[in-house]
Amino acid sequence: MERADQPASLPSLVYNGARRVLSGNWTGSSTVPSRTLYPHQWSWDSGFIAIGLRHLSPTRAQRELETLLAAQWADGRIPHIVFNPEVPLTAYFPSPDFWRSSTAGDKSGAPEHIETSGIVQPPIHAPAAWLVHTADPEASGRAGFLHRVYPRLLAWQRYLTECRDLGGRGLASIVHPWESGMDNSPCWDPPLARIEPAAAGSFQRADLDHGCPADRPTDLDYGRYVRLAERYRDQGYADDAGHPFAVEDPGVNALLIASEHALGDIAAAIGADPSDHQVRAEELTTALLKRLWSPEEGLFLCQDVITGTQVRERSAAGLLPLIVPGLPEDVAAALVRTLRGTHFGLGGTTRLVPSYDLTGHAFDPARYWRGPAWFNVNWLLERGLRRHGALDGADAIRTTALKAAVASGFAEYVDPFTGEARGTRDFSWTAALALDLLA
Numbered sequence: 223m224e225r226a227d228q229p230a231s232l233p234s235l236v237y238n239g240a241r242r243v244l245s246g247n248w249t250g251s252s253t254v255p256s257r258t259l260y261p262h263q264w265s266w267d268s269g270f271i272a273i274g275l276r277h278l279s280p281t282r283a284q285r286e287l288e289t290l291l292a293a294q295w296a297d298g299r300i301p302h303i304v305f306n307p308e309v310p311l312t313a314y315f316p317s318p319d320f321w322r323s324s325t326a327g328d329k330s331g332a333p334e335h336i337e338t339s340g341i342v343q344p345p346i347h348a349p350a351a352w353l354v355h356t357a358d359p360e361a362s363g364r365a366g367f368l369h370r371v372y373p374r375l376l377a378w379q380r381y382l383t384e385c386r387d388l389g390g391r392g393l394a395s396i397v398h399p400w401e402s403g404m405d406n407s408p409c410w411d412p413p414l415a416r417i418e419p420a421a422a423g424s425f426q427r428a429d430l431d432h433g434c435p436a437d438r439p440t441d442l443d444y445g446r447y448v449r450l451a452e453r454y455r456d457q458g459y460a461d462d463a464g465h466p467f468a469v470e471d472p473g474v475n476a477l478l479i480a481s482e483h484a485l486g487d488i489a490a491a492i493g494a495d496p497s498d499h500q501v502r503a504e505e506l507t508t509a510l511l512k513r514l515w516s517p518e519e520g521l522f523l524c525q526d527v528i529t530g531t532q533v534r535e536r537s538a539a540g541l542l543p544l545i546v547p548g549l550p551e552d553v554a555a556a557l558v559r560t561l562r563g564t565h566f567g568l569g570g571t572t573r574l575v576p577s578y579d580l581t582g583h584a585f586d587p588a589r590y591w592r593g594p595a596w597f598n599v600n601w602l603l604e605r606g607l608r609r610h611g612a613l614d615g616a617d618a619i620r621t622t623a624l625k626a627a628v629a630s631g632f633a634e635y636v637d638p639f640t641g642e643a644r645g646t647r648d649f650s651w652t653a654a655l656a657l658d659l660l661a
């Protein structure tokens with residue numbers, strides 16, 4: 223018991239602060255990433271949020287995921303945003319009248335009564351559902367949670383492995399930088415350079431009403447994001463009508479493999495046959511190693527599917543395959559060396575792992591996915607380091623992330639050297655993943 227005259231301990235600061243953030247951002251059926259900057263439901267945010275929420279309320283964590291899954295399209299895609307109809311259109315750009323999912327996406331099976339975006343985000347949902355179940359397996363069993371979500375998660379997985387295998391090489395492609403979740407990563411600069419930006423006056427950003435311009439993507443980036451999204455919308459969100467931007471991202475594909483493993487766990491728990499998932503997880507792992515592993519860099523690299531070339535940028539996405547169960551030990555050991563080396567500085571120059579190469583030409587410790595440290599990336603790497611027995615690295619990330627979460631006011635991202643808060647505050651996945659690290 224802490225005495226009133228004693229400073230609160232780190233665990234109680236994390237627990238109480240995270241609970242406050244997650245309660246404040248709960249809408250009654252899901253959690254917004256931020257009340258100001260992101261006032262709707264986001265796909266991979268909800269996965270990370272559910273992972274933390276399970277420690278407060280497994281039932282609310284189930285609800286978080288099931289609200290998202292209720293907006294799934296008939297083709298299996300889980301949209302990256304599910305719009306709250308009560309939020310004014312001007313609160314976030316691009317708004318529902320830009321995406322027009324219920325009409326433009328009708329041939330791809332968009333729901334009629336819920337407005338969503340038409341692109342996707344990285345597949346963290348099956349691992350999240352499995353972790354939510356394990357928080358209280360008996361209650362989850364009584365509620366039939368896994369039985370309900372399994373077919374939906376399976377359809378989502380098959381959308382990515384089939385409709386999105388644009389390179390025909392057994393990996394999923396993203397067709398928009400927003401789909402990576404790491405929007406302005408320097409990895410997208412070369413493939414994006416080919417895209418003619420939408421005219422500056424043709425759209426109005428809402429993010430700069432709440433975010434500092436130096437922390438956010440540039441107007442030129444936004445012009446290209448808009449052009450790509452409009453094009454996809456105008457082709458009815460069809461994946462067989464050609465894409466000017468198609469990239470195999472190691473982060474997305476690492477989560478795809480983790481999802482196949484989680485689907486195997488879920489299948490076994492509900493009495494279905496997990497063997498197909500095991501085979502597919504092995505096939506995906508083989509493709510990831512063959513297509514994206516760079517032994518020279520000790521890192522996985524993105525592949526530009528349109529030009530058939532590697533993107534020679536070091537991003538934290540290239541470290542995320544550390545979470546893959548069954549990754550060959552020599553590859554895992556090389557990734558751990560890269561994490562500790564000059565490019566990412568873990569245990570040396572940085573407090574938390576940066577989103578991009580410290581020595582890279584585009585490194586900027588303040589600007590979004592071009593350098594700052596993000597809590598979801600550090601959480602994934604903490605899990606991966608622990609999985610591969612690099613316990614000192616995992617412990618270092620855990621302790622620093624907990625301190626930085628509290629000290630930054632649960633910031634969206636932080637300066638990787640100083641831990642100074644960047645982006646919005648009271649950010650939901652920062653709170654949720656800090657709670658999970660505490661457990």
Ligand code: 9WN
Nearest residue numbers: 255260264266267400403404405429
């Ligand atoms: C576009 C909600 C999302 C995160 C992404 C992050 C940011 C959106 C934006 O916010 O992207 O999807 O408007 O900048 O990059 O990872 O899911 O938190």
